[in-house]
Amino acid sequence: MMYGYYPGCSLEKNAIAYHQSMMAVARKLNLEFAEIDDWNCCGATEYFSLELLPAYALVSRNLALAQNQLKNGRQLVAPCSACFVNLLKTDRYMARSPELARQVNEALAAGGLHYEPGSVEVRHLLDIIINDVGYEAVARQVVKPLYNLRVAPYYGCLTVRPGLEKSFDNPEYPTSLDRLLDTLGAEVVDFPLKAHCCGGHMTQISEDTALEMIRRLLKNAADYEADVIVTVCPMCQLNLDAYQDSVNKKFGTRYRIPVLYFTQLMGLAFGLRPVELGFGKEFVSPTLALAKIGAEPPPRPSKKARPSRDALPMPEMPEEE
Amino acid sequence: MLTDSTADRARAPTFLEEVIAQTPGDPRLEMCIQCGTCGGSCPSGPDMDYTPRALFAMIKAGMKDAVLRSNTPWFCVSCYYCMVRCPQEVHITDLMYTLKRMAVQEGLYHESSASTAPEFSGTFIDYVENYGRSFELGLATRYHLRHNPMGAVKMATSLGLGMLRKGRMDLNPKRIKGIKQLQAILEKAKALGGAV
Numbered sequence: 001m002m003y004g005y006y007p008g009c010s011l012e013k014n015a016i017a018y019h020q021s022m023m024a025v026a027r028k029l030n031l032e033f034a035e036i037d038d039w040n041c042c043g044a045t046e047y048f049s050l051e052l053l054p055a056y057a058l059v060s061r062n063l064a065l066a067q068n069q070l071k072n073g074r075q076l077v078a079p080c081s082a083c084f085v086n087l088l089k090t091d092r093y094m095a096r097s098p099e100l101a102r103q104v105n106e107a108l109a110a111g112g113l114h115y116e117p118g119s120v121e122v123r124h125l126l127d128i129i130i131n132d133v134g135y136e137a138v139a140r141q142v143v144k145p146l147y148n149l150r151v152a153p154y155y156g157c158l159t160v161r162p163g164l165e166k167s168f169d170n171p172e173y174p175t176s177l178d179r180l181l182d183t184l185g186a187e188v189v190d191f192p193l194k195a196h197c198c199g200g201h202m203t204q205i206s207e208d209t210a211l212e213m214i215r216r217l218l219k220n221a222a223d224y225e226a227d228v229i230v231t232v233c234p235m236c237q238l239n240l241d242a243y244q245d246s247v248n249k250k251f252g253t254r255y256r257i258p259v260l261y262f263t264q265l266m267g268l269a270f271g272l273r274p275v276e277l278g279f280g281k282e283f284v285s286p287t288l289a290l291a292k293i294g295a296e297p298p299p300r301p302s303k304k305a306r307p308s309r310d311a312l313p314m315p316e317m318p319e320e321e
Numbered sequence: 322m323l324t325d326s327t328a329d330r331a332r333a334p335t336f337l338e339e340v341i342a343q344t345p346g347d348p349r350l351e352m353c354i355q356c357g358t359c360g361g362s363c364p365s366g367p368d369m370d371y372t373p374r375a376l377f378a379m380i381k382a383g384m385k386d387a388v389l390r391s392n393t394p395w396f397c398v399s400c401y402y403c404m405v406r407c408p409q410e411v412h413i414t415d416l417m418y419t420l421k422r423m424a425v426q427e428g429l430y431h432e433s434s435a436s437t438a439p440e441f442s443g444t445f446i447d448y449v450e451n452y453g454r455s456f457e458l459g460l461a462t463r464y465h466l467r468h469n470p471m472g473a474v475k476m477a478t479s480l481g482l483g484m485l486r487k488g489r490m491d492l493n494p495k496r497i498k499g500i501k502q503l504q505a506i507l508e509k510a511k512a513l514g515g516a517v
């Protein structure tokens with residue numbers, strides 16, 4: 001099965017492990033993901049905060065590219081839940097509001113593009129694994145079941161919302177990832193906050209609010225004695241992993257819960273090697289957890305030669321007008 | 322000067338009408354029954370000046386200033402939790418986006434406790450408009466350098482370096498091939514403005 005692939009900015013770099021493990025798992029499952037050529041950023045939540053029509057125009061350029069580049073079926077997969085919602089929402093809102101569609105298309109025409117609402121079907125990666133591949137086909141690939149590994153299935157907020165249409169899972173208490181992890185042989189723990197928000201970009205706006213939101217999630221997973229938190233979104237992974245240390249410092253806690261992508265666990269269960277699945281980029285080391293299932297992550301980069309403060313190179317700035 | 326009857330009828334739009342007009346589709350704001358489900362579901366509710374429910378009552382009461390000066394829209398993390406639970410299917414998240422935009426247009430956000438949020442969004446947008454992609458390192462350093470130099474040092478020395486060392490952050494932004502095309506589209510969209 002062939003899908004258009006919209007990686008989004010995170011999967012290019014910060015969540016490269018998600019990209020690598022997704023591609024490795026796809027090969028096993030005969031899924032083909034063809035990257036949309038020259039896609040642009042989806043605008044995250046920031047663009048919609050300051051602009052209205054330009055934000056929809058920004059997102060719809062991607063939809064127009066997908067519409068032109070994809071031949072049959074026109075299914076577009078977005079593994080990042082924020083990109084997924086922006087793409088889906090733009091398509092749905094254009095379909096519902098002819099006036100919005102007309103204005104967006106007037107803007108697109110300035111770049112020689114046009115998008116017909118409804119012509120691209122936007123889907124989350126989890127949806128495709130669950131519904132197009134199916135649990136049984138996944139089960140057939142499992143050669144190293146994840147027995148004994150206690151996993152907290154974390155959907156985050158956007159994966160199963162915003163209830164614009166029938167979502168592929170329950171928006172408040174989803175279970176598809178639970179069942180998928182169960183299929184891999186893992187011990188799925190109850191995780192009441194599984195569809196709560198990780199805080200998104202709140203870390204940049206009010207760190208106190210953000211760290212409290214992250215703390216709640218870590219505590220919930222720790223209360224149920226999860227060995228790992230399993231995510232389906234790069235923003236969730238980043239917040240729970242990279243800010244775990246800050247949470248511990250602020251609240252005097254000692255959480256050490258690795259946060260892994262569901263595709264990484266699928267890969268391990270399929271017998272793929274951790275190095276093929278992007279392991280080694282986590283802030284919280286998964287070594288102990290992986291030892292439970294007999295997998296060893298690749299060696300971590302050595303910590304010696306700590307660069308001085310001046311060593312952080314300055315980024316290039318966009319030209320100021 | 323006496324106003325004639327035509328001018329009387331063509332009264333200025335109420336704040337409620339303005340908010341609705343600047344939100345895509347039909348946000349169903351006037352359907353709100355003040356049940357409070359939204360505030361009770363909101364993960365950042367405790368840190369908001371007013372809950373979404375209270376804010377909607379204030380919009381109906383025409384309390385434009387207080388609404389646009391509050392931190393509530395900026396503390397909305399767009400998680401859509403309220404939106405899937407609202408019994409009246411009010412498009413709460415979209416309304417929060419509208420209020421953010423209006424607060425910036427009216428220059429009123431400076432007084433909220435989330436006053437740096439629009440600059441963060443602005444920095445993000447700058448990268449997108451110049452490169453077609455977001456750029457985490459530039460975003461974090463440029464935004465913090467401008468607004469929170471100590472934060473920039475902290476970011477650069479701990480989290481930022483960790484991200485770089487782990488190969489999770491680019492040193493330079495990537496530019497898409499069709500950046501001119503994208504800019505033309507965005508420029509046109511801005512020119513069209515946007516009652517949608």
Ligand code: SF4
Nearest residue numbers: 353354356357359407
């Ligand atoms: S949940 Fe909906 S109806 Fe209830 S107060 Fe909030 S917006 Fe109004």
Ligand code: SF4
Nearest residue numbers: 363397398400401403
């Ligand atoms: S979408 Fe915004 S207002 Fe609604 S629950 Fe989430 S953070 Fe709160």
